[in-house]
Amino acid sequence: MTDATTEASVLVRRDGAVATLVLNEPKSMNAMSGGIKAGIEETLPGLLADPEVRAVVITGTGRAFCAGGDIRSMDDRGTLSVKTRMTRTYRWLIPLLTADKPIVCAVNGAAAGAGLSLALTGDIILASREARFKAGFPGLGAAADLGLAYTLPRAVGYQRASDILLTNREVSAEEAHQMGLVARLAEPEALMAAAMETAQALAAGPTVSLGLTKRLMRRAYELPIEGFLEFEAMAQVVAFGSDDFGEGVAAFRGKRRPDFKGR
Structure with missing residues (x-):
């Protein structure tokens, strides 16, 4: 496993086909400072574009995943300044939300405010039993951002999302798991091992078909059934034409474990 300097605001670790992006300003609970935003913008698109990276893990150092926006960056409330900051964030957020990679x-x-938004970019969310979740935005009089009003209702349903986003109440890890916000819980000391095990399994999988399945799930909210089934048929054409599908069929017939290459 390789690791960047521990002084950086964002660390990138590589372990085979898995890349781990770590928010690394624990003194501020990994709030979205200029350094963290710049670090994500500089590293994440490259990881998503790297064919050698087949799965990405996102986490934080210290006692927080991400405590939300950095209050120090909110003094400039001018329309153009806010719009510019949001547009810059979308440079990495859109590729993350639309990534084919797991x-x-x-x-x-x-995970509060923008930290909750960041957590909801995960296809699979694992949480420490000590984790907690909060919208944060109502406490400041801000609108939910980083796609949270898009991702949260899809994860937990409209009513539960409204309860979280409008009342600003804190949600425990256990409740988050029960409502479907979190896929799995782990003891704090076992969290990263569980996350890496999950990511390694995904990275070893048929990542062509996994990416197609992710696209299908996204389009399921947008298309009428006829349009969706047309998109589904085209996705299956691509999947059947992949080397991974050929390997999967051969492995099934040979009663062996498939060796997927992600192509």
Whole structure:
């Protein structure tokens, strides 16, 4: 496993086909400072574009996953400044939300505001039993951002999302798991091992078909059934034409474990 300097605001670790992106400003509970935003913008698109990376893990250092926006960056409230900051964030958020690669978020502690938004970018969200979740935005008089009003209702349903986003109440890890916000829980000391095991299994899988399945799930909210089934048929054409599908069929017939290459 390789690791960047521990002084960086965002660390990138590589373990085979899995890349781990770590928010690394624990003193501020990994709030979205300029350094963290710049670090994500500089590293994440490259990881998503790298053919050698077949799964990505996102987590934080210390006692928080991400405590939300950095209050120090909110003094400039001008229309153009806010719009510019949001547009810059979308440079990495849109590729993350639309990535074909599996994304695993390991929520090691507090995930509030933009931190909750970041957690919801995960295809599979694992959380420490000590994690907690909060919208944060109502406490400041801000609108939910980083796609949270898009991703949260899809994860937990409209009523539960409204309860979280409008009342600003804190949600425990156990409740988050029960409502479907979190896929799995782990003891704090076992979280990263569980996240890496999940990511390694995904990275070893048929990532062509996994990416197609992710696209199908996204389009399921947008298309009428006829349009969706047309898209589904085209996705299956692509999947059947992949080397991974050929390997999967051969492995099934040979009664052996498939060796998928992601192509």
